[in-house]
Amino acid sequence: MRLPDPPTFAPCPITLTTLSGLRAAGVRAGIKASGNPDVGLLVADKPMPMAGVFTQNHFAAAPVLLSRKHLTLSGGMVRAMVVNSGNANACTGERGERDALQMAQRVAAHVGCSAHEVIVASTGVIGHKLPMDKVLAGIDACVSELSGEEEAGRNFLAAIQTTDAFSKEAGQAVALTGGGSTHVAGIAKGAGMIEPNMATMLAFVGTDGQATVDELNALIGQIARRSFNAVHVDSHTSTNDMFLLFATGKTGGSTQTWSDAAMSVARRLAWLIARDGEGATKVTTITVTGASSDEAANLIAREVAKSALVRTALFGNDPNWGRFVSQVGNSRHVKNVVNLTCTLQGVTVFKRGEPTQFNKVDLSKKMAVDDVSLELHIGEGDGRFELMTSDLGYKYVEVNAEYTT
Amino acid sequence: MRLPDPPTFAPCPITLTTLSGLRAAGVRAGIKASGNPDVGLLVADKPMPMAGVFTQNHFAAAPVLLSRKHLTLSGGMVRAMVVNSGNANACTGERGERDALQMAQRVAAHVGCSAHEVIVASTGVIGHKLPMDKVLAGIDACVSELSGEEEAGRNFLAAIQTTDAFSKEAGQAVALTGGGSTHVAGIAKGAGMIEPNMATMLAFVGTDGQATVDELNALIGQIARRSFNAVHVDSHTSTNDMFLLFATGKTGGSTQTWSDAAMSVARRLAWLIARDGEGATKVTTITVTGASSDEAANLIAREVAKSALVRTALFGNDPNWGRFVSQVGNSRHVKNVVNLTCTLQGVTVFKRGEPTQFNKVDLSKKMAVDDVSLELHIGEGDGRFELMTSDLGYKYVEVNAEYTT
Numbered sequence: 001m002r003l004p005d006p007p008t009f010a011p012c013p014i015t016l017t018t019l020s021g022l023r024a025a026g027v028r029a030g031i032k033a034s035g036n037p038d039v040g041l042l043v044a045d046k047p048m049p050m051a052g053v054f055t056q057n058h059f060a061a062a063p064v065l066l067s068r069k070h071l072t073l074s075g076g077m078v079r080a081m082v083v084n085s086g087n088a089n090a091c092t093g094e095r096g097e098r099d100a101l102q103m104a105q106r107v108a109a110h111v112g113c114s115a116h117e118v119i120v121a122s123t124g125v126i127g128h129k130l131p132m133d134k135v136l137a138g139i140d141a142c143v144s145e146l147s148g149e150e151e152a153g154r155n156f157l158a159a160i161q162t163t164d165a166f167s168k169e170a171g172q173a174v175a176l177t178g179g180g181s182t183h184v185a186g187i188a189k190g191a192g193m194i195e196p197n198m199a200t201m202l203a204f205v206g207t208d209g210q211a212t213v214d215e216l217n218a219l220i221g222q223i224a225r226r227s228f229n230a231v232h233v234d235s236h237t238s239t240n241d242m243f244l245l246f247a248t249g250k251t252g253g254s255t256q257t258w259s260d261a262a263m264s265v266a267r268r269l270a271w272l273i274a275r276d277g278e279g280a281t282k283v284t285t286i287t288v289t290g291a292s293s294d295e296a297a298n299l300i301a302r303e304v305a306k307s308a309l310v311r312t313a314l315f316g317n318d319p320n321w322g323r324f325v326s327q328v329g330n331s332r333h334v335k336n337v338v339n340l341t342c343t344l345q346g347v348t349v350f351k352r353g354e355p356t357q358f359n360k361v362d363l364s365k366k367m368a369v370d371d372v373s374l375e376l377h378i379g380e381g382d383g384r385f386e387l388m389t390s391d392l393g394y395k396y397v398e399v400n401a402e403y404t405t
Numbered sequence: 406m407r408l409p410d411p412p413t414f415a416p417c418p419i420t421l422t423t424l425s426g427l428r429a430a431g432v433r434a435g436i437k438a439s440g441n442p443d444v445g446l447l448v449a450d451k452p453m454p455m456a457g458v459f460t461q462n463h464f465a466a467a468p469v470l471l472s473r474k475h476l477t478l479s480g481g482m483v484r485a486m487v488v489n490s491g492n493a494n495a496c497t498g499e500r501g502e503r504d505a506l507q508m509a510q511r512v513a514a515h516v517g518c519s520a521h522e523v524i525v526a527s528t529g530v531i532g533h534k535l536p537m538d539k540v541l542a543g544i545d546a547c548v549s550e551l552s553g554e555e556e557a558g559r560n561f562l563a564a565i566q567t568t569d570a571f572s573k574e575a576g577q578a579v580a581l582t583g584g585g586s587t588h589v590a591g592i593a594k595g596a597g598m599i600e601p602n603m604a605t606m607l608a609f610v611g612t613d614g615q616a617t618v619d620e621l622n623a624l625i626g627q628i629a630r631r632s633f634n635a636v637h638v639d640s641h642t643s644t645n646d647m648f649l650l651f652a653t654g655k656t657g658g659s660t661q662t663w664s665d666a667a668m669s670v671a672r673r674l675a676w677l678i679a680r681d682g683e684g685a686t687k688v689t690t691i692t693v694t695g696a697s698s699d700e701a702a703n704l705i706a707r708e709v710a711k712s713a714l715v716r717t718a719l720f721g722n723d724p725n726w727g728r729f730v731s732q733v734g735n736s737r738h739v740k741n742v743v744n745l746t747c748t749l750q751g752v753t754v755f756k757r758g759e760p761t762q763f764n765k766v767d768l769s770k771k772m773a774v775d776d777v778s779l780e781l782h783i784g785e786g787d788g789r790f791e792l793m794t795s796d797l798g799y800k801y802v803e804v805n806a807e808y809t810t
Contacts, residue, residue: 056735057731057734057735058733058734058735058736058739058741058742059730059731059734059742059758060734091727091730091755091758091759091760092759093758093759125727126727126731127726127727127759127760238731239731239734306711308713308797312802315802321532322496322530322531322532325464325496326462326464326531326643326644328463329462329463329464329465329644330461330462330463331463334463336463337463337464350496353464353496353498354496354497354498354532355496355532392713392802393802394799394802397717397720397797397798397799397802
């Protein structure tokens with residue numbers, strides 16, 4: 001059985017605490033049996049504009065319901081974000097909703113703001129009540145450790161992780177014409193609903209540049225669509241997914257200045273999430289072009305990515321064009337496949353309804369890399385979408401079948 | 406790594422050749438490298454009514470296109486069926502269409518009927534031209550071996566198989582009020598697109614009872630929906646799927662007499678296909694009830710079945726209610742989940758938005774069987790659907806990743 005080692009990535013020099021106007025902390029509150037950090041706090045010097053996108057799951061967890069409500073009540077002006085890992089506070093009924101509110105109230109009391117200005121996020125096991133004594137003690141401990149140092153930012157990152165095989169962070173500095181620079185920093189956790197009842201993705205992307213709440217709300221949809229909503233790991237959306245975009249406004253630089261950096265930071269985080277997809281050995285970017293619309297391209301790419309046959313072929317470095325094109329043929333969003341061209345790692349393997357002559361051994365070797373490209377040109381229009389998917393190997397089965405509830 | 410042994414099933418006393426009016430043959434034509442039987446022929450004494458459902462894949466193989474056309478041209482009155490395995494004659498262009506027609510013409514010449522009265526089916530590797538010399542020689546050999554003996558029926562069954570771990574057959578006898586009996590017999594092959602570019606499912610269900618083409622066309626949709634279209638193995642539909650329903654009319658017994666038997670024969674074959682799902686260790690029947698419509702129930706069940714997390718939990722005998730209910734929560738066909746009840750092997754594990762208290766160890770033991778029941782009651786209406794799905798284990802990855810193209 002081939003069990004891949006988790007890849008290693010160099011720590012990112014730009015972290016959330018690099019953003020001026022932001023302090024962070026992360027502590028070990030004892031929620032996790034492992035004793036790893038599990039409560040984190042992020043506090044802005046003053047209320048800052050924030051936009052959020054949340055899971056569409058009907059079982060949206062209590063913190064998701066609360067944070068969505070708080071963004072509305074506060075008009076998107078947020079002072080602090082509190083996170084716990086080790087327990088998702090999902091499927092916990094009214095008690096869960098009271099617990100999430102109590103977390104926000106505790107932070108508000110410390111920071112001196114309204115509970116509406118506090119966002120709450122949880123990730124971990126579903127269906128268990130939060131150990132509130134530990135959670136509240138953890139929040140108190142975070143307050144006393146709040147700092148703008150790089151280490152504090154890393155402690156916050158550690159506190160949002162669950163079964164992540166590696167940390168997920170990205171950042172960029174954007175030079176300003178007038179001198180100085182604006183920063184964009186992002187962190188994320190998640191790799192699919194890995195362990196029993198473990199909930200998925202949290203992502204925080206912030207800048208110390210300028211933005212209004214309206215600008216952030218306009219931008220976050222565009223970014224989410226091409227980053228976190230362009231990741232396919234296991235056809236399973238969690239109850240706790242949350243992506244927050246915020247701007248402390250401490251430096252110059254309008255939204256136009258830093259939005260491209262935010263997009264690439266978010267896309268990098270999304271790639272890292274796919275790369276950590278439960279024993280994944282690589283990320284395959286499925287690029288569908290020439291579809292009747294962008295939405296059609298999106299749905300065609302997902303039809304291909306959802307196939308366990310496709311994902312095991314990617315794991316096995318098997319240039320198995322038959323699995324790829326037949327899934328395109330299954331999509332209701334393709335009118336006609338006569339013009340389909342399938343290109344794998346730059347090699348065209350299928351064209352005009354028939355396979356091409358290609359060297360399978362050479363192409364298989366080209367597939368044994370971290371980042372594989374599968375291009376599907378439909379030839380019906382201008383629709384385009386890029387989907388990042390993990391492969392499906394033995395480790396996936398081990399992680400998901402051996403660890404029982 | 407746990408590699409399950411393929412299960413063994415007692416041979417079915419009723420086979421296709423039990424149906425009076427039908428002769429069969431199966432020979433080794435050398436299309437398969439393994440040397441196993443790979444060309445089969447089924448001939449009726451006289452043209453008989455037949456209905457067929459075929460793959461919806463845009464890459465429908467040449468024999469699918471031809472057989473669909475022949476059913477139309479012949480008004481559904483068919484004299485013979487010729488099958489080859491080892492090569493799907495899919496993605497083979499115009500040459501492939503000529504080859505499929507030539508197979509029908511060769512049979513017609515022997516049997517003394519029009520080529521339109523011959524149905525052609527192929528299963529095997531995609532994208533390779535048929536070795537027509539071997540195929541035609543195989544057809545000739547079949548003609549000389551045609552027989553109504555049980556062994557001939559089994560030879561035909563052997564000739565349609567590819568990577569099936571076990572034979573798939575079912576049959577029933579229906580006693581007639583006036584004495585005597587009518588028979589229903591069925592065979593199938595397929596367990597997902599197992600080997601590289603291997604195409605999927607063929608199913609033949611026949612009776613020696615009475616039926617008109619119109620009656621068969623009305624019946625086949627109902628049967629397919631609750632049998633072969635109620636199987637989920639790998640979210641992958643092949644280019645060659647074909648299900649044929651026919652009646653030789655040699656015995657008494659109207660459609661009403663034998664239609665229930667045909668339904669249970671088809672459902673048994675479908676269960677066997679799910680059971681052979683690429684290293685599957687069990688079949689889980691996901692029963693969605695109380696959905697807003699039957700179609701909604703169907704789509705909710707598929708949302709649950711498509712999750713690799715759900716299927717690995719079933720492999721691991723893990724009563725992982727969080728994975729099951731959160732997938733229901735992901736379905737756009739659920740309005741409200743507050744009334745969702747989830748019952749696994751008769752044990753209610755989730756109710757009114759929260760998990761119940763249940764003994765996980767005992768329930769896990771109850772899941773270690775051939776046939777697992779997962780019931781999801783939505784509480785929105787009367788919609789109902791039963792989906793048979795295989796689990797996802799190490800063997801699946803081995804079969805689909807290790808064997809390279």
